[in-house]
Amino acid sequence: xxxxxxxxxxxxxxxxxxxxxxxxxxxxxxxxxxxxxxxxxxxxxxxxxxxxxxxxxxxxxxxxxxxxxxxxxxxxxxxxxxxxxxxxxxxxxxxxxxxxxxxxxxxxxxxxxxxxxxxxxxxxxxxxxxxxxxxxxxxxxxxxxxxxxxxxxxxxxxxxxxxxxxxxxxxxxxxxxxxxxxxxxxxxxxxxxxxxxxxxxxxxxxxxxxxxxxxxxxxxxxxxxxxxxxxxxxxxxxxxxxxxxxxxxxxxxxxxxxxxxxxxxxxxxxxxxxxxxxxxxxxxxxxxxxxxxxxxxxxxxxxxxxxxxxxxxxxxxxxxxxxxxxxxxxxxxxxxxxxxxxxxxxxxxxxxxxxxxxxxxxxxxxxxxxxxxxxxxxxxxxxxxxxxxxxxxxxxxxxxxxxxxxxxxxxxxxxxxxxxxxxxxxxxxxxxxxxxxxxxxxxxxxxxxxxxxxxxxxxxxxxxxxxxxxxxxxxxxxxxxxxxxxxxxxxxxxxxxxxxxxxxxxxxxxxxxxxxxxxxxxxxxxxxxxxxxxxxxxxxxxxxxxxxxxxxxxxxxxxxxxxxxxxxxxxxxxxxxxxxxxxxxxxxxxxxxxxxxxxxxxxxxxxxxxxxxxxxxxxxxxxxxxxxxxxxxxxxxxxxxxxxxxxxxxxxxxxxxxxxxxxxxxxxxxxxxxxxxxxxxxxxxxxxxxxxxxxxxxxxxxxxxxxxxxxxxxxxxxxxxxxxxxxxxxxxxxxxxxxxxxxxxxxxxxxxxxxxxxxxxxxxxxxxxxxxxxxxxxxxxxxxxxxxxxxxxxxxxxxxxxxxxxxxxxxxxxxxxxxxxxxxxxxxxxxxxxxxxxxxxxxxxxxxxxxxxxxxxxxxxxxxxxxxxxxxxxxxxxxxxxxxxxxxxxxxxxxxxxxxxxxxxxxxxxxxxxxxxxxxxxxxxxxxxxxxxxxxxxxxxxxxxxx
Ligand code: SF4
Numbered sequence: 004x005x006x007x008x009x010x011x012x013x014x015x016x017x018x019x020x021x022x023x024x025x026x027x028x029x030x031x032x033x034x035x036x037x038x039x040x041x042x043x044x045x046x047x048x049x050x051x052x053x054x055x056x057x058x059x060x061x062x063x064x065x066x067x068x069x070x071x072x073x074x075x076x077x078x079x080x081x082x083x084x085x086x087x088x089x090x091x092x093x094x095x096x097x098x099x100x101x102x103x104x105x106x107x108x109x110x111x112x113x114x115x116x117x118x119x120x121x122x123x124x125x126x127x128x129x130x131x132x133x134x135x136x137x138x139x140x141x142x143x144x145x146x147x148x149x150x151x152x153x154x155x156x157x158x159x160x161x162x163x164x165x166x167x168x169x170x171x172x173x174x175x176x177x178x179x180x181x182x183x184x185x186x187x188x189x190x191x192x193x194x195x196x197x198x199x200x201x202x203x204x205x206x207x208x209x210x211x212x213x214x215x216x217x218x219x220x221x222x223x224x225x226x227x228x229x230x231x232x233x234x235x236x237x238x239x240x241x242x243x244x245x246x247x248x249x250x251x252x253x254x255x256x257x258x259x260x261x262x263x264x265x266x267x268x269x270x271x272x273x274x275x276x277x278x279x280x281x282x283x284x285x286x287x288x289x290x291x292x293x294x295x296x297x298x299x300x301x302x303x304x305x306x307x308x309x310x311x312x313x314x315x316x317x318x319x320x321x322x323x324x325x326x327x328x329x330x331x332x333x334x335x336x337x338x339x340x341x342x343x344x345x346x347x348x349x350x351x352x353x354x355x356x357x358x359x360x361x362x363x364x365x366x367x368x369x370x371x372x373x374x375x376x377x378x379x380x381x382x383x384x385x386x387x388x389x390x391x392x393x394x395x396x397x398x399x400x401x402x403x404x405x406x407x408x409x410x411x412x413x414x415x416x417x418x419x420x421x422x423x424x425x426x427x428x429x430x431x432x433x434x435x436x437x438x439x440x441x442x443x444x445x446x447x448x449x450x451x452x453x454x455x456x457x458x459x460x461x462x463x464x465x466x467x468x469x470x471x472x473x474x475x476x477x478x479x480x481x482x483x484x485x486x487x488x489x490x491x492x493x494x495x496x497x498x499x500x501x502x503x504x505x506x507x508x509x510x511x512x513x514x515x516x517x518x519x520x521x522x523x524x525x526x527x528x529x530x531x532x533x534x535x536x537x538x539x540x541x542x543x544x545x546x547x548x549x550x551x552x553x554x555x556x557x558x559x560x561x562x563x564x565x566x567x568x569x570x571x572x573x574x575x576x577x578x579x580x581x582x583x584x585x586x587x588x589x590x591x592x593x594x595x596x597x598x599x600x601x602x603x604x605x606x607x608x609x610x611x612x613x614x615x616x617x618x619x620x621x622x623x624x625x626x627x628x629x630x631x632x633x634x635x636x637x638x639x640x641x642x643x644x645x646x647x648x649x650x651x652x653x654x655x656x657x658x659x660x661x662x663x664x665x666x667x668x669x670x671x672x673x674x675x676x677x678x679x680x681x682x683x684x685x686x687x688x689x690x691x692x693x694x695x696x697x698x699x700x701x702x703x704x705x706x707x708x709x710x711x712x713x714x715x716x717x718x719x720x721x722x723x724x725x726x727x728x729x730x731x732x733x734x735x736x737x738x739x740x741x742x743x744x745x746x747x748x749x750x751x752x753x754x755x756x757x758x759x760x761x762x763x764x765x766x767x768x769x770x771x772x773x774x775x776x777x778x779x780x781x782x783x784x785x786x787x788x789x790x791x792x793x794x795x796x797x798x799x800x801x802x803x804x805x806x807x808x809x810x811x812x813x814x815x816x817x818x819x820x821x822x823x824x825x826x827x828x829x830x831x832x833x834x835x836x837x838x839x840x841x842x843x844x845x846x847x848x849x850x851x852x853x854x855x856x857x858x859x860x861x862x863x864x865x866x867x868x869x870x871x872x873x874x875x876x877x878x879x880x881x882x883x884x885x886x887x888x889x890x891x892x893x894x895x896x897x898x899x900x901x902x903x904x905x906x907x908x909x910x911x912x913x914x915x916x917x918x919x920x921x922x923x924x925x926x927x928x929x930x931x932x933x934x935x936x937x938x939x940x941x942x943x944x945x946x947x948x949x950x
Pocket of ligand 1: 053054220222223
């Protein structure tokens with residue numbers, strides 16, 4: 004449902020919520036800066052999409068037609084997900100455009116790495132030097148020494164094409180500090196690794212995250228959660244903090260962190276006991292036969308035995324036990340179980356970071372939450388919870404090269420065969436342990452030294468040219484990691500680049516198009532622009548054109564077979580342009596777009612440039628029930644389990660050599676499953692059903708986790724010595740007005756949010772002797788940090804919390820100061836421990852922007868992540884963010900923002916957690932299940948361990 008494009012109001016100037024779309028090429032309005040004079044200014048409104056979180060909401064950039072400058076950003080009313088609405092971070096994009104400290108030109112290190120000495124170079128020099136280096140690595144068969152490590156992706160498919168073209172298994176991501184836990188929980192149920200909740204139409208909204216202010220797809224989800232509540236849905240929230248979401252919830256459970264799965268299973272047991280579960284759905288779509296035959300061979304494999312067997316399996320998960328283990332109210336638990344049971348088919352649920360990213364076994368929280376979605380028959384229903392892949396639309400890129408035949412163990416080590424994404428946080432430890440070397444390491448909109456746990460270990464490795472030969476930071480802003488780069492190459496923000504993306508924001512499908520606004524404006528004015536940096540501020544570029552040109556420099560004569568992937572088809576022998584690339588993409592890969600464009604008499608590319616998004620037609624409700632036509636079964640053979648298997652696919656169990664070309668991103672290539680004699684699409688799992696019993700988990704070394712269960716975490720409250728000051732630290736929650744590592748470059752956002760308190764319950768404060776605003780020392784296993792207390796009843800006693808946004812620092816006075824970084828010093832003590840000391844907070848300063856002289860706040864927060872050892876979950880690989888800490892008043896000599904870390908201890912803890920794993924190879928000598936999703940998926944033969 005789209006919001007009205009324009010809601011006319013009253014007034015002499017014909018005020019409306021949004022200028023009507025047909026006027027976007029010329030909108031006149033009064034200049035507020037000229038008030039009280041009535042000065043009219045003309046703008047062109049150019050659609051693009053926000054780059055400040057994953058949601059990719061639509062934006063309209065207002066370009067002053069006289070100056071060519073962007074004057075503001077507002078929502079794009081025709082964007083199907085955001086519908087014209089944004090959070091504060093969308094309009095604040097203008098701050099990033101105008102940031103006085105932004106990087107405007109390519110820079111190259113001239114002193115020692117990390118010394119802070121730079122020279123400005125041309126793009127041509129950067130491309131030549133980096134391209135030659137990578138080309139040499141490829142010619143010498145050192146493909147594993149080139150890595151691209153991405154933080155904020157922005158685009159869904161482009162880099163896969165680049166890396167496949169280069170033939171490297173070189174993709175690395177931030178996902179195992181973010182979401183790989185939840186992904187394993189979801190993927191092992193349904194193949195798809197994310198939920199897509201239809202909040203607006205739900206009867207019950209169940210959230211294990213602070214969705215209304217900071218959760219996944221924040222603004223598009225938040226507006227629909229409120230719609231759902233206004234339509235009568237009950238909101239249930241689990242969060243140790245009284246988040247904004249908890250404050251809006253009808254039922255808030257401040258459960259002990261790490262016990263969420265227990266609570267979910269207690270609800271599941273109540274539903275089954277009360278008979279308020281959707282048995283018909285369970286019988287039709289869940290692999291219950293496998294559950295009975297594998298776990299209860301004593302029972303006849305008939306559905307009538309499923310309910311009793313489930314009750315026996317979950318006999319210990321009583322409300323009484325849940326009340327004790329989780330620290331929640333037993334009656335309230337029964338109440339919500341009744342509400343959930345009354346809302347069958349309308350259970351919209353979500354967990355993403357939160358518990359799934361905090362605890363050892365956090366992936367099981369997602370698996371247990373999905374169990375409730377399944378029990379309530381809410382999978383893919385209106386008002387239920389769909390699979391992300393049925394609401395997110397990913398166009399197949401044109402000119403798709405063959406996948407790489409290589410497997411890089413620096414990202415995909417054999418110890419973690421079920422990790423959903425790369426073991427990113429372990430990279431510096433692997434390099435330290437001599438498990439590899441990086442010749443050329445790209446960080447792209449990624450600041451691992453600051454964002455990841457154990458940042459001083461990252462710093463040690465980033466400084467070490469024997470471990471990383473060349474670090475290329477592709478970044479819009481200075482940051483702690485870019486400081487330790489060899490090249491710092493400025494990349495565009497939301498209005499300065501191309502990207503195509505889509506997300507599962509609601510019951511529907513759409514695709515959004517980010518575009519360089521100034522370039523679009525100037526081209527409409529008749530200018531010819533060859534490269535986006537010609538139109539952007541300074542020489543700020545975009546990755547997509549950069550990688551086309553870089554690929555030419557890597558393979559100038561075409562002998563590596565790379566250049567041909569980046570040559571124009573229309574004009575052979577010249578580089579591919581993004582106009583040509585996106586013309587092909589939009590003409591061939593987005594159903595309905597060519598027809599919609601034709602109806603307007605324009606090309607599909609022009610349609611996307613004018614509107615910024617496209618909504619795909621079609622109903623995505625219960626997609627798994629779709630009939631598969633006989634033509635699609637041609638060549639496939641139905642096996643004993645009723646699954647049609649096609650030769651030459653992973654599900655056929657042919658040899659790896661017979662599986663050729665691209666494997667599906669997820670699933671094993673089976674086209675259908677037999678349901679009551681009909682070929683149905685089903686789910687992309689080996690059984691093509693929802694897998695309550697996961698043979699994959701069992702066969703890959705974790706039989707005790709083959710069914711949803713509770714895993715006791717590294718911060719289980721019963722293991723804590725509270726009398727000695729031990730508490731659970733929750734360092735993961737977001738502030739809705741800040742952007743991970745890039746907030747420091749946004750004036751408005753820092754003016755709104757610039758405090759970093761430690762949430763602490765008054766009863767804990769009293770027990771620990773901590774005053775309001777008093778300094779607190781938080782001691783982890785590898786060090787400590789010093790922060791300021793905020794006594795609040797909005798947190799569970801026994802738990803303390805600090806947002807993960809704050810604590811940015813810089814080493815120099817005059818670089819990257821902007822609006823939210825503190826000048827700091829970093830020193831190594833005699834015993835080898837690293838010490839970060841904040842020398843000053845943010846303060847007013849003179850620059851081209853007069854507003855920098857008006858900065859009135861001082862706090863920049865505390866870089867707590869430095870003190871966290873890596874704690875990768877042994878199954879999912881997800882970093883377990885929650886910390887078992889000792890909370891005490893600050894000691895003499897402690898100062899706010901102090902951080903002390905022992906990286907030798909952090910390496911020992913890395914080895915400790917590594918020892919918890921059950922390494923592959925798994926069945927058939929494989930490194931990983933073939934049907935699991937994987938970024939930049941290689942050829943099947945690369946899955947053979949030892950290949
Ligand atoms: S939720 Fe906010 S930050 Fe995220 S894309 Fe939308 S406007 Fe941007």
